[in-house]
Amino acid sequence: MFLKYHHGFLELQLIDIMICVEQKNLLILKYNMDLSYKEISNVLDINESTVKTYLFRAREQFKNKWGVMYNE
Template sequence: MRNELINDMFKKKMNLIYKYLVKLGCNQDSAEDIVQDTFYKALKYIDGIQTDKVSAWLFKVAINKYYDLCRKNNRHVHLNIDEEIFKESLTDRKLVEDFILDEERKKEILDTLNSISEIHKNLLFFKYDMCLSYKEIAELLEINENTVKTYLFRAREQFKKLWRDKYEER
């Protein structure tokens, strides 16, 4: 049972945590180090972690390590959109103007995302970038599923309001 839990943690959760850290703005080397440290800590304290709370525990440890790194380097946390995926979504038929407009729109989206509260930004990221279900998000954050739905509604509303205020005035 213990080996199955360790395999489950490593295969499913660590890749997800790595992606999340990179999206938060962590460079790949630091993200790998944080994931490795998190996994080591999980192995060290495996007997003290409740089986149903492993995901939330891993995420909290990794995120706290990332925030410690940010404080150490005196930087702010900003979401990033994967450049490669973004560029691959462009088709050959698009003109340079379209590419520039897409780049501007991406910057506007990032600016808006980075203007909203951390919890709302994280919820939007979990739901729409990582495609997690309400239940999975609730497990990760150790909150009720209905609370996730409420917070996500508020996050979408906050994003829409900021978007309208900034970009629909033009």
């Protein structure tokens, strides 16, 4: 997925510019740490359906900002 660190610090720096900290943290928990929705909900102490909603919004925000930056 798009958050595996292929380019280390540079990629994380780009993500910091593109989305807010909360969204970045959710994406890291899901895609870098490979946590399930249930595990993320336990870590953050929020409902599992809320995790799904927040992750959907974070992915959309990331895609929208990525497209603007790279004219996609």
